[in-house]
Structures are given as C-alpha cells and as structure tokens.
Amino acid sequence: MAGWVVILASLAYLSLLFAIAYYGDRRADAGRSLIRNPAFYALSIAVYCTSWTFYGSVGRAAESGAEFLPIYLGPTLVFLLGWFMLRKMIRISKVNRITSIADFVAARYGKSQMLAGLVTVIAVVGILPYISLQLKAVSQSFSVLLAYPAVTQPNPAGSTLLLLDEALWVALLMAIFSILFGTRHIDAAEHHQGMVAAIAFESIVKLVAFLAVGLFVTFGIFGGFADLFGKAAESPAIARLFAISGAGGVSSWVMLTFLAMAAIVCLPRQFQVTVVENLNERDLKRAIWLFPAYLIAINLFVLPIAVAGLLQFDKSAVAPDTFVLSLPIAEQQPWLALLVFLGGLSAATGMVIVETIALSTMVCNDLVMPVLLRSRWFGLAQRADLTKTLLGIRRGTIIVIVLLGYLYYRLIGETYALVTIGLVSFVAAAQFAPAMVAGMFWKGGTRAGAFAGLLTGFAIWTYTLLLPSFARSGWLPLDFVEQGPFGIELLKPYALFGLAGFDAIGHATFWSIVANIGVYVGVSLLTRQDAIERIQAAQFVDVFRTGAAHETVFWRGTATLTELRDLVARFVGHERAEQAFRDYARARGINLEKAREADADLISFAERVLAGAIGAASARVMVGSVAKGEMVGIEEVMRILDEASQILQYSRQLELKSQQLEAATRELREANLRLQELDRLKDDFLSTVSHELRTPLTSIRSFSEILLDNPALDKDQRGNFIGIIAREAERLTRLINQLLDLAKLEAGRLEWQMSDFDPGPVVQDAVAAVQGLIVEKNIALESDVPPGLPFVRADKDRLTQVVINLLSNAVKFAEPANGRIWVRARAEGDYLEVSVRDNGPGIPREWQDRIFERFVQVKKRDDPKPQGTGLGLPICKQIIEFFGGRIWVASRPGHGATFSFTVPLSRAITRKLVAAA
Amino acid sequence: MAQSVLVVDDEPSILLALEFMMKNAGFEVRTARDGEEALKALAEKKPDLMLLDVMMPPPDGYDVCQRVRADARWKDTKIIMLTARGRDVEREKGLAMGADDYITKPFSTRELMAKVREILKAGAN
DSSP states (O other), X not given: OOHHHHHHHHHHHHHHHHHHXXXXXXXXXXXXXXXXXXXXXXXXXXXXXXXXXXXXHXXXXXXXXXXXXXXXXXXXXXXXXXXXXXXXXXXXXXXXXXXSHHHHHHHHTTSOHHHHHHHHXXXXXXXXXXXXXXXXXXXXXXXXXXXXXXXXXXXXXXXSOGGGOHHHHHHHHHHHHHHHHHOSSSOTTSOOHHHHHHHHHHHHHHHHHHHHHHHIIIIIISSSHHHHHHHHHHOXXXXXXXXXXXXXXXXXXXXXXXXXXXXXXXXXXXXXXXXXXXXXXXXXXXXXXHHHHHHHHHHTTHHHHHHHHHHHSOTTTSOGGGHHHHHHHHTTOHHHHHHXXXXXXXXXXXXXXXXXXXXXXXXXXXXXXXXXXXXXXXXXXXXXXXXXXXXXXHHHHHHHHHHHHHHHHHHHTTTSOHHHHHHHHHHHHHTHHHHHHXXXXXXXXXXXXXXXXXXXXXXXXXXXXXXXXXXXXXXXXXXXXXXXGGGOXXXXXXXXXXXXXXXXXXXXXXXXXXXXXXXXXXXXXXXXXXXXHHHHHHHHHXXXXXXXXXXXXXXXXXXXXXXXXXXXXXXXXXXXXXXXXXXXXXHHTOOTTTOOEEOHHHHHHHHHXXXXXXXXXXXXXXXXXXXXXXXXXXXXXXXXXXXXXXXXXXXXXXXXXXXXXXXXXHHHHHHHXXXXXXXXXXHHHXXXXXXXXXXHHHHHHHHHHHHXXXXXXXXXXXXXXXXXXXXXXXXXXXXXXXXXXXXXXXXXXXXXXXXXXXXXXXXXXXXXXTHHHHHHTTOEEEEEOOSSOOOEEEEHHHHHHHHHHHHHHHHHHSXXXXXXXXXXXXXXTTEEEEEEEEOSSOOOHHXXXXXXXXXXXXXXXXXXXXXXXXXXXXXXXXXXXXXXXXXXXXXXXXXXXXXXXXXXXXXXXXXXXXHHO | OOOEEEEEOXXXXXXXXXXXXXXXXXXXXXXXXXXXXXXXXXXXXXXSEEEEESOSSSSOHHHHHHHHHHOGGGTTOEEXXXXXXXXXXXXXXXXXXXXXXXXXXXXOHHHHHHHHHHHHHHXXX
C-alpha cells in the first residue's frame, strides 16, 4: 500500500479527532457541554485499552492462551465492586481541586512537595515503557501495512537512521497533538471537555475496528466459532493454550488481576479521565456497568484472532503482536487493514495524549515549578503573569516525555513483546496504590510512611524490572541478572532472596508491593503527623461526613487583598482570578472592594484556586509567601480538634436535655389535658347536681307560692299541691343524703363497721324492706338464698343498702302488669355472689357500662322522667369495691336485667392474711 | 281572644305548677312533656308564648328553640327558656339561640308572671 495513502488517512483521522475536540471545547465554553451524557465519561475511561489491548492481547493470547484476561478482569472488579472507592476519590478530588495523582497523594499527606515530586518521578519513569509501547505498536503496524499486499515482519526498532524512523515522526506528531488538546487552559483542575469527547470517539473507533477484524476472521475466513476452535483443537500446540497450567498459572492470574486493579486507579491517565475529568459524580453510575461491558466487547474476539493467526501463519514468520493487521492483509482486504491501522492508531494516540497531559501537569506543578519558584535569581516569583510560563513548561514537558518514550523504545523496544513492556509500567503505577487507598480509609498513614513506602517500592521496581530490561537489551552487563550483582545469588533481580516460581513481572510485583506496604505501615506507625497532615488525613477519610461545605482553614495570619489577588492572577491569569474572587464574594455575600485585609477563609480559598493550577503543594508554598503569620501549629490543631469534639459533646448533651425537656413538656401537656378533663367533669358534675337540686326546689317553691297567692283553692287541689311539696321535699332530702354519702365514699371518709357475718339474713332483711313496694306493685319475687352460706367480711348496713338499692331498681323497672323479680345468693370460690334479676325492658348495651356513673339514668318506657336520683348505682359500686368485690350488669334489651355483685368471703381474707404473715 | 301559651317541661310536678299559673292568669294553655311533644303541639297550633325547659332528653330545649326560630311560621312566637343549671354560659347560649328571655329555676312565681306579661305586651305592640 502506498505510504502517502496511509499517511493521508492518518492525518485525516487525527484532524477529525481534533475537530471533535475543538467542537467539544467550544460547546463547553458556551456552557452547553457536549459530554454531559455519562456515556462519554464511561467511554473516555476506555482509554485504558491501548495498542496493548489492540495488538498485544492477541500476541499474549497466542503465547499463553487466556492469560491476557486478568488485565481486564481487574478493572471490571474495581468498577463493579470497588465503585464506592472511586466515588470517594472523585469527591475528595473535587473538594480539594486535585489536578493529578501526584497532587492527590501529596494533598493527603500534608500537601508535601517532596512527596508530589517523588510520585511524579515514579510516574514519569514508570510510564515511559508504556509510551514506548504505543510508539512501537504504531510504527510496527505502519511498516506492516506499507508492505501490503505482502505479509512481513516489522522492522526491528532502531534499525533505521533516526530521521527515517517512522516511530520518531509518530512520537512528534503525538506530542504536537497532546499540546493542542491539553494545554489550552492553565487551570488543570478544569475539565478538558474537548479532549474527553475525542477520547470517547477514539474508544468507539478502536472497538469498531477490532470487532470488524474479529467478525471477518471468525465468519469470513472460518465458518464461525465452532469451525475455528474445532480446527484449533486438532493442533496440540494451540490446544495447549486453553489450559491454565499448574500453580504458577494460578498465581500469575492472581498477580496480574491485582496489578490491573491497581492500574485502573493508579495510572496517571486513568486518574485523569476517571477522577480529574469527571464532570458529575453521578456519571460514575453509568460507568460502573458500561466500562466493564466495553471491556467484554473488545476482548470477545481476542482468542479467535489469536487462534486464526496461529493456524494461518508460521509464528516465526509473522509476529503474533501483528496478527490483527496481518490477517486482513493476508486475505487481501486493504480497506479492512486500513481500518485496523486506524483503530490501532486511535488506541495509541488516545493513551499518549491523556498520559502526557497528565504527566506534564505533574512535572510542571510538582517538579519544575517548586524548583523555579525557589530559585531567587530566576526572578520567577516576581514576574507578573506566569500563565504563559506555566503553559510553556507543560508543552515542553510533553515533548520531552514523548521523546523519552521514544528513547526507551530505541533502547529496549525490540527485546520485549508489547504486553510485557506495558506490565512493567503497571508494576510501577501499582506502587501508588498503598499510599492512595490506605490514605482514603486510614487516618494513621503519615507523610514519612508514604514517602518511604513509595521509595522502597520504586527502588525494587527499578532493580527487578527496569535495570534487567536494560541488561537484556545489551546496555548493561547481563551478568548481574544471571548471577546476581557481584555474584551474590540472593540478589538476583529475577529471584530476589531466592524467590522463584514467579515470572519476572509477578516476582517484581510481589516484592515491590509487599515491601511498599510493609514500610508504609511500619513508618506510619513510628512517625507523628504534623498539623496539616492531620487535617488533610481527616478531610480525606471523612470526606463524605464533612462534605464540600466544610473547608479546613488552617491559615492563622492575614494577607492584604491586593497581594493575594495578584498572586492568584499571576498563575491563572488576570481575568480568571477576578472571576474567582467575584464568585467568592457573591457566594458569601460580602463586598471585597471595601476589604483591605484578606481573612483566613479567603486565604484558604485563594489557595484552592491556585491548587487547581499548580497543585496543592506548590499552592501552599505560594500562599505561604504572601500570608503573614504562620500556619496553625500542631498544638493549635489539637486544641481545635479537642474543642470541636467538646462542642460535639456539648451539643449531644444539649440534644439529650432538649429531648428530656420535650418529654417532660409532653407529660405536662398530657397531665394538663387530664386536669382539664377532670375540671370539665367536675364542672359537669356541679352543674348536674345543681340541676338535680333545683328541680325539686322549683316544684316546692312554685307550689308554696301558688298556695300562698291562691287562698281560695278547692280542698282537693290544695291536698294535691301539698302532697307534691311533701314528695319533692323528701326527694330533695334523699338526694342530699346520697350526695353526701357519695362524697364521703369518694373521699374515703365514710366510717365502716367491718365484721364477719352470715350474708343470708342480710339479703332476707333487704327483701323485707322492699316488701311493701313489691306487694303494692303486685310483683312476684323468687328468693334463692340457701341457709348456711359462708361468712363474708363487710359492713352489714352498707351491704344491706346495696341489696335494697338493687331490689328497688328491679321493682321500679319490672314488668308493670306481670312483674317478676329473682334474688339469688351463692358462694363462688373465694366470693359470695348475689344477683337480682327483673323482667323489665332491660338495658341497651351502650348504657350497660355507663349505668354505674353518677347521674346516668335509663329512661323507662312511656315515662319521660326516670324516678330516682341517679346516684344509687354509683354508691353501690363504691361500696362493693371498698369490700373488694365487683358489681356488673348483664342484660338483653326486652329480656330484663340482672345486676350482680361479689363480696369476698371471710375465710379467703383470713387465708390471705395468714399467707402474708 | 285569650293569648295562648305552650308549656314544655319533663318534670311532671313543675309542668303542673306552670300550667296552673298560666291558666289562673287567663291564658289558653297547652302542655308538652318533652321536645317531641312540643314540636307536635307547635305544628298543631301556633302559640303566642312558649315556656321551654332546657334540660330534657333530646331534642332538648335548645334544639326546640332553634327549630322554632328557623321556621317562618313561628316568627312571632315568644320563647322564655327555663333552666335548673345555674351557669352563665347556659343563659348566653339560650339567648343566642333566639330565646326572648331566660329564667333560672327555682323562680318566683310573681316574677315569672310579670316577665310573661311584659314579653307578650312587647310582642303585641
């Protein structure tokens, strides 16, 4: 295929990418974000899939079967099971305006510039192999595609003259592209929305290209999966790939899965797209399933392509890493081959762009700036506008990093397969995991611990992976790999301390991570945190508890407003600084024009704005140069924390007290309601008593006056009126007596003559007392009172009063024409039970409970005014209950009523007394 | 023509006393022993005056008073309420229901007669 076709297609494609990015940025500036759809977010995370995935997975699968899978299993696990950790990282980063992974680690451990610098160095050195991998893949695929229609081996790296090496041109092109994409604004905490849109688009292109090859190979060259794998099974060399072999295989799977889990969080570019570029925490919800789904889709055809390549080609003639491209070429499919090339280019550029943007931010903020700002003679600290300087540093850094990647490729590239090169970077990135993850959940980790842990891990990585790779490429003597340095076996880089059984990657991972964690925890436990560390640790670990609203202020001094504003303007530009301060003033409702001094709160705000541009550590140093006074010391922080916890305790106590108060208030309110109810009852009672007393009085007074005023009344009428006066006077007397009785009973002031006696005669006496009435109304009375009843303990007169009362009620209500009354007494258990039954109209159910209340009277049929006072039954109830018995009524309307009561027997009372004694 | 009075009370002896007093004064008297009977008597013939006891089984004096006042047929019928409950609220309530006057039991027969004549005279004017 002609070189100009490929180059033209590549340039056209890259221009399209740039157009998308440009459009995305324009939309973002206009406030109508293109990437508001969470799918963009999920797809941009798929920048994880680089040319390693695109070309290298097939190569790996052709070497060792399904062993390419752990690299995708790890991220899937993190997104499906560890999403809460990602959410916490995102929240922490938003609150602290984190710009990079170095910024994140440094901010957690007291905004340490040293730590930020170390992380940056590890990241840059660690990622170089990864960038070189991309360059290798693109230049390989380029040379393979150029040979079309022949299928060839790619040229060995570094075999051509420098200026004729396409890898160099690829590197420079990518650097230019990264600069165009990533360094338009200076505020690194701001989102590169255009870049994210372009990366999302790239993710689609590489997926489509890979699926196209997969479908072509599986269904175009072969007759589907069954045909393909059927043929593979016939070849013992290929069938071998499908078995995980032995313990080494399993441990290698576990190790690779762990590495990939760390990588998806710790690789600078993954941190960039997942955390820094995250627009909205909610977008993570979509990514949790969409990203793993993407990984499954792009891995679907890895094994089929690998198997097909092994079946079609001789492994020594065609490198497995180029199977994806070689298969369409061998089948004479130029357009498919071109699409594959573009897909691979996509995967590589996506990685390089995001990685170099992330790394350049780190290098600029955490390595270059701190040095420049400190060097007095450079005069940088005094320069008015530093935004151009910052951008220049970042752009230069991008070029340097890409060229370093190219250098690594020239030096090492040929010795290793794509995946192995990538894994070296993975192990380096995994060194960040202990300090990062523990830092989010454990407040105890200290700056010294993190620093020591990282340094140890990185040193082991260098010794066990980086140096041997130079040795194996011939740049260092190979002896120290094979015999150990100075012939010391225990220090052999691939079998440190005699540990064998892992491959080089697994071996390095094991030692570096174990040592890293051990040193991190050990040193953390042995060292103390200073004030900022303590504050930052609490802010990271408790980020969901304190929330974004809580901003830790630990500047004690003040600064003049002008100084502060100028400082911020120098790094983020005049316009953006003004905007930031205006927003601050508006949000707090204050007027900054009038203020001369900036308070601690405003200083903290300025620090956060600066942090978005130059990282937390540098921002702290810069603000420190302007703010007078010092930062809060450890004692003060302890005091603040103590006060805070004391305040918390007070407020808990207050809360408790107010709950108690509330409860007391509620009780009082209830008591008050009860009192009001009682008051109302008393009022009702008095009103009723008044009515009951006034009614007979009215009759008495009226007839007396009538008699007085009408002396000429005839004798019958006179007699009638006088009779009424006499009856009403008697009624009045009875009422007064009963009222007094009741009042005494209720107040417990009645005198009781308690004795033990035979209840039979008492009942007979009561019957005798109402005998007159019974005869008068012609009522038949049946008495069932057996002789020899056991004695009861009661007041004899009161008991008689109760029975008489019940009997006279019965007489009153019994059927007028054919009245019948039954009296019955029985000993039942510990009680004597007496009942009086009539054949009157009965008592409606709803009245049966109320009948024992005062002044409640049941109307008799055809008689509008019931006779009696309405106090008889309440008095009976009081008496019976005093004796320790109870009284009740059973009645079915129309079938009479039965009033019964019980009185305790003497022997039962005696028994109880004896038992009690 | 003699003016007519309807006496309503559930206490038989008070009813008898009031009936005697009104007849003695020359009024045409009818009696009712509860609210129901009172409403029946009202419907038969419009009285010039009602002596209406308050505390009766439902419908009580207030109910009867309200119904009379709600009906245009009995708009010139005067109402004197009688009650044995000595509370001011009762009085207020009675007057609010549209009673013309309110007398507390026990009452002086002379005062009652004076009030009756006064109210009937005011109505006649």
